[in-house]
Amino acid sequence: MAFAAFGSATPAKTSGPVKSGGRVALFLLLPGLAYLAAFFLTPLISLIVTSLQVPSVSGGYGTYDYALAIGNYWDVIASYYPQILRSFGFALVATVFALLISYPLAYFIGVTARRWPLLQGLMLTLVIAPFFISFLLRTFAWKQLFSNESWIVTTLQSLHVLSPDQYLVGTPFMVIFGLTYNFIPFMTLPLYTSLERLDIRLLEAGADLYATPAKIFRKITLPITMPGIISGTLLTFIPIAGDYVNASGDFLGGTGTAMIGNVVESKYLVQNNYPAASALSVLLMGAILLLVTFYVRRSGTEDLL
């Protein structure tokens, strides 16, 4: 019977202390909740509301009226599904490349270099050092290095790797290159933190039990560093999917490499088509949320995050 009282809408006296404790908790939570309401919930609602607007009949250029135009979503999907798919394709490839490059690097810094703390510190600094220069400048530097008349391109052309009318800037290769380059530190650092804590004795134990190095890596190192891999891939994949700098025609991209971020930028800043830009942003968020949920579930690492 006591259960029924507990579950009822008007709680019995016994729940008094619980409630006051709840009040204190609520009070302490207030700043956080207010922050979330102001800087997450409000923009999110605003975004969704905007995504359903229709062009104003009477107003000036780039003005919109509130409506419930769900069709906006179908329109942007129908017009821009290649860019949406390309975003996730590029993000996947760049994340895999970043992982392949970062893992050995992080292993070297976090495990092999343990004996030389100075070298370890130096290498970590080198990983972070590029952040001291704006990534826009660094991306721009790559663009200059790979420009059509650069020695890299002319050398590749004379070696017949590229045909005389083939160039690098504006190709998917260049965009993926830029994305991988720019996000390698975001992959290396989480990997380093989990590799740095790797207990070498476990590897020695594996060797004592006659496991091959490959098997030790597969059965011990990899599972232990999985949290690093998961957080590294998430930290790279999510921002890459929404990146618009590398694929922009002003940087490494061209007309055939536009990603969803470039479409949003064009819709919002150039065409003043806010509903389409918002619809695309909501779609991007939804898609990333779904993919990440699926990925985390599949890799069975919910508790590690």
Add this chain to the structure above:
Amino acid sequence: MNKPLPEDPMMQDLIKMARRHQLTRRAALATAGGTAAALALAACAPTGSKTLTPAKDVSATDPSLIWSNWSLYIDVDDKGNYPTLQKFKAETGITVEYREDYDDNDSYFGKVKDQLALGQDIGADLTCPTQWMAARWINLGYVQTFDNANLPNKKNLQPAYLGASYDPKRDLSLPYQGILAGLAYNKRAYKEATGKDAPETLEDLWNPALKGRVGVLSEMRDTIGLILMANGIKIGEESSLTEAAFMDAIDFFASKVTDGQVSKIKGNSYKEDLVNGDTIAAIAWSGDIVQLNAEAGEEIFGFVLPTSGATISADCFVIPMGATHKANAEKLMNFYYDPTNAATLAAYVNYITPVMGAKEEAMKIDPILAENQLIFPSEATLSVCQSFRALTNAEDMAFTAAFQNIKLGA
């Protein structure tokens, strides 16, 4: 994550009930938050078209001015100073902060639109949108009316610039420079690639030898304007420039982008591609090329007006509603409408000056300059030039979207 529930079914029920209790509280909070947010939103929502009022002018007490302009659009000396602005300061005591942050009409508008709509300061007291964009600002009520008492030199305006439908007496917008869009090319590379000395018509840009090395402007009215004229369309006339004609030109342009002939679609930053050699031939603005040659110290680039047709337009001074240095801005405009100053500026930027008497002044500085068809065009030069007609809002949105989709490869 959640711990597994205890075995005891009574305990299980208890925990589930407690959780449900928690959930409703959370739901209630969320609802409250959502409502508050929605209310906040409603409060922020624009309340329809209200008339904006000019910001308070502090020119009398603050002798400064921020001018936001396109790049390669003012005289620069070897030290990176702006001689005309220094002269202006010597004459009036007003310090001008000159910014080259106007790369493209659409993107600049996108950047400052919200402040403009609220009548707030956009961070510039004076800026120079192209006439169609200036017309949009005027129609939306975003700019201040000039005080003609501060602009005695306005009498020097070429009469051809008067009578525009959006501002017949030029009380809201004053031309800074007239612009021609034609073809720029890298002289040596163009000769090597095609065997010809210079492009003559737009058709020459579609030469397969230039595949991947052709650039065009992200200014729709110039790029599509040139294509339309090559198709025999009169871009100034509503009966000739129809939606169908425009979309034909868009399809043609899209095919050139898809097959890789055109590799760059850019705003003012197209000049970097010319300099680093990515582009051999491009649709470009007349004055930039002369300045690039001057910077390089040799005649690397050439510029021609294609016989198939070139576009003519003007960038106009406007003072946004939120600008707080209106009188200073007017003094600056007045300064550049002095024929001597206009000639000095024209001699450097190589755009068409809208100021009468500048040609005579230019004669005194440099007679060859005064004969330059790109600065002081003759009737014959102007005969290949057409001005893009005004578009309705619906046309503007549809045309811009079609043009931008090509840029996005969609």
